[in-house]
Amino acid sequence: MGMQELTYLLQGLGWTLILTAMGFLGGIVFGVVVALMRVSSRPWLRYPAIAWIGLFQGTPLLMQLFVAYFGLPLLGFDVPAWAAVGFALTAHASAFLGEIWRGAIQAVPKGQTEAANALGLHARSRMFDVIVPQAFKLSLPATVGFLVQLLKGTSLAAIVGFIELARAGVIVSNQIYKPLVVFGVVGVMYFVICWPLSLYGRYLERRMSAGVSK
Amino acid sequence: MEQSQQGGAPMIEMRKVEKWYGDFHALKSVDLTVRKGEKIVLCGPSGSGKSTLIRCINHLETIQDGEIVVSGHRLNDSQKAVDAVRREVGMVFQQFNLFPHKTVLENCILAPMRVRKLSRADAEATARRYLDRVRIGNQADKYPAQLSGGQQQRVAIARALCMEPKAMLFDEPTSALDPEMVKEVLDTMIGLARDGMTMICVTHEMGFARQVADRVIFMADGEIVEENDPDTFFRNPQHERSRAFLGEILAHH
Numbered sequence: 034m035g036m037q038e039l040t041y042l043l044q045g046l047g048w049t050l051i052l053t054a055m056g057f058l059g060g061i062v063f064g065v066v067v068a069l070m071r072v073s074s075r076p077w078l079r080y081p082a083i084a085w086i087g088l089f090q091g092t093p094l095l096m097q098l099f100v101a102y103f104g105l106p107l108l109g110f111d112v113p114a115w116a117a118v119g120f121a122l123t124a125h126a127s128a129f130l131g132e133i134w135r136g137a138i139q140a141v142p143k144g145q146t147e148a149a150n151a152l153g154l155h156a157r158s159r160m161f162d163v164i165v166p167q168a169f170k171l172s173l174p175a176t177v178g179f180l181v182q183l184l185k186g187t188s189l190a191a192i193v194g195f196i197e198l199a200r201a202g203v204i205v206s207n208q209i210y211k212p213l214v215v216f217g218v219v220g221v222m223y224f225v226i227c228w229p230l231s232l233y234g235r236y237l238e239r240r241m242s243a244g245v246s247k
Numbered sequence: 248m249e250q251s252q253q254g255g256a257p258m259i260e261m262r263k264v265e266k267w268y269g270d271f272h273a274l275k276s277v278d279l280t281v282r283k284g285e286k287i288v289l290c291g292p293s294g295s296g297k298s299t300l301i302r303c304i305n306h307l308e309t310i311q312d313g314e315i316v317v318s319g320h321r322l323n324d325s326q327k328a329v330d331a332v333r334r335e336v337g338m339v340f341q342q343f344n345l346f347p348h349k350t351v352l353e354n355c356i357l358a359p360m361r362v363r364k365l366s367r368a369d370a371e372a373t374a375r376r377y378l379d380r381v382r383i384g385n386q387a388d389k390y391p392a393q394l395s396g397g398q399q400q401r402v403a404i405a406r407a408l409c410m411e412p413k414a415m416l417f418d419e420p421t422s423a424l425d426p427e428m429v430k431e432v433l434d435t436m437i438g439l440a441r442d443g444m445t446m447i448c449v450t451h452e453m454g455f456a457r458q459v460a461d462r463v464i465f466m467a468d469g470e471i472v473e474e475n476d477p478d479t480f481f482r483n484p485q486h487e488r489s490r491a492f493l494g495e496i497l498a499h500h
Contacts, residue, residue: 147307148344152358152410153333162357166348 034214038205042215045201046222048115052187052197055119057180060126067131069160072138082131089128095189097121102193118190122183129179137172138164174241177234181227198222255283257316258414258445259304259336264313266299266469273299274310275469281414286440287447288456288477291466292492297449300466301416304447305336318413334362337407341419343399345391351378351402352387355409363410370409377405381435397428401435414445421452451496457481465489 070082089097101121105112112120141164149159191200202219206212259281266274273296281287289297302308304315306322306329315322320331346354355374359365365373378384381401383394391399400420407415417436421429433455440446440459450456456463456477463480465473465488473486484490 142342142344144340144342144344145346148338148340148346150307151305151333151336151338151340152406153330153362154358155330155361158357158361162361163346167346170348 034209034211038209041205042198042201042218045196045198048196049187049198052118052122052190053184056122056126056183059123060130063123063127064130064134067127068134068138071131071135086128086132089125090132094125094186095192097125098189098193114193114195118193118195122187126183130176133175133179134168134172137168140171141167174234174238177230177237181230184227185223255285258283258318260316262314264303264315265311266303266308267311273469277471279471281445281447284443284445285461286459288460288463289447289449289466290451290463295466296469297466298418301418301447301449304416305333305338334410335413336416337410337412338416339403339407339418339420341422343403345399345403347391350388350390354402355406359409374409377408381405395428396424397431400424400432404435415439417446417448417450419449421450453481453496465492
């Protein structure tokens with residue numbers, strides 16, 4: 034495998050990172066909305082969030098990518114492949130992050146809400162001054178874990194012809210007929226990004242449980 | 248109901264209050280009037296409804312029937328009434344419930360700034376005054392986890408006082424504390440009582456009850472069973488349930 038092939042793989046890696054960033058950042062923005070809707074006491078906010086989470090957790094990411102890639106043009110949105118894939122990943126991430134953060138919000142001890150209520154704090158202040166900062170900390174390990182899943186999940190974009198790292202691997206492998214070498218290199222590239230993230234997630238989790246038990 | 252001890256105007260009035268948790272009848276036609284400046288100690292076996300009772304006063308629990316009036320504000324489900332009542336009533340919890348991600352000072356200024364719309368400087372000045380008063384002023388920049396249980400509970404008292412409440416509710420404030428820290432919290436509460444604060448305390452600290460209570464109220468099975476001045480209550484409990492209860496807790500002290 035020469036320099037040219039390696040460069041091609043690195044370009045694929047670049048796209049993998051861009052897709053991950055799109056999905057993750059979009060997922061953060063809309064995930065916050067989903068999580069807040071999910072814990073709302075108003076049914077007309079809560080039920081759409083429950084449906085959204087159920088839809089994306091209950092179907093394969095692959096299918097979600099297909100629907101976005103072929104469905105958006107059918108709806109009259111003539112978007113490039115990266116936008117369709119980014120759209121699908123954002124929707125996917127918003128559901129998963131929303132559910133992670135829903136759990137974190139509800140994991141903040143009830144006494145915190147009661148103290149905020151007893152002090153007369155209103156819903157907005159109670160949520161953003163008291164609950165969310167604590168929920169954010171609680172959710173960090175799971176959020177980092179999902180980031181790793183998402184990064185690996187972007188490999189599915191290959192199926193709609195998008196040339197990210199996995200697809201670049203297929204192409205190079207077909208050119209030089211050394212699948213083991215090529216996919217070995219591809220695997221190492223995924224690994225050197227995902228592994229430190231996983232370690233970081235585990236570190237956060239350890240630090241958190243140490244904090245809880247004093 | 249007759250009140251002989253204090254001549255103040257009614258601060259908290261509960262009339263025929265009924266509270267259910269599903270099939271469980273937690274409060275049975277509770278009548279209670281607390282006058283301005285009065286100190287009430289509420290005791291009784293666990294599950295008797297004493298915590299539920301004070302949690303109804305600031306609407307942490309909703310009631311199914313009856314009426315609660317706090318400082319002239321009749322409590323109902325409207326946010327406005329609830330806000331008005333919570334502005335007048337401070338609460339201290341068994342588990343402190345300080346905000347762990349905020350420093351002691353930040354814990355104390357949050358509600359005054361958000362609810363009473365004080366400037367940061369005013370809120371801090373008030374907070375430092377009350378933190379000094381509970382003798383914890385030098386810990387203002389620490390986080391709750393860096394303090395002992397007794398110190399945390401004193402911060403919780405200061406945090407409630409920062410809203411300048413007219414009455415304070417204490418829900419077993421010393422039950423979660425190590426024995427050596429109980430006194431510092433009780434001393435703070437005694438100081439507050441001396442300054443004329445209206446207080447309802449759910450507690451089993453009978454020494455505290457003797458020292459500051461105007462009335463001791465004994466509850467069992469969701470009802471107020473006996474109500475008396477501390478001397479009479481401890482020396483000559485009228486009701487069989489109160490005698491049994493006193494026998495239990497005094498045997499352990």
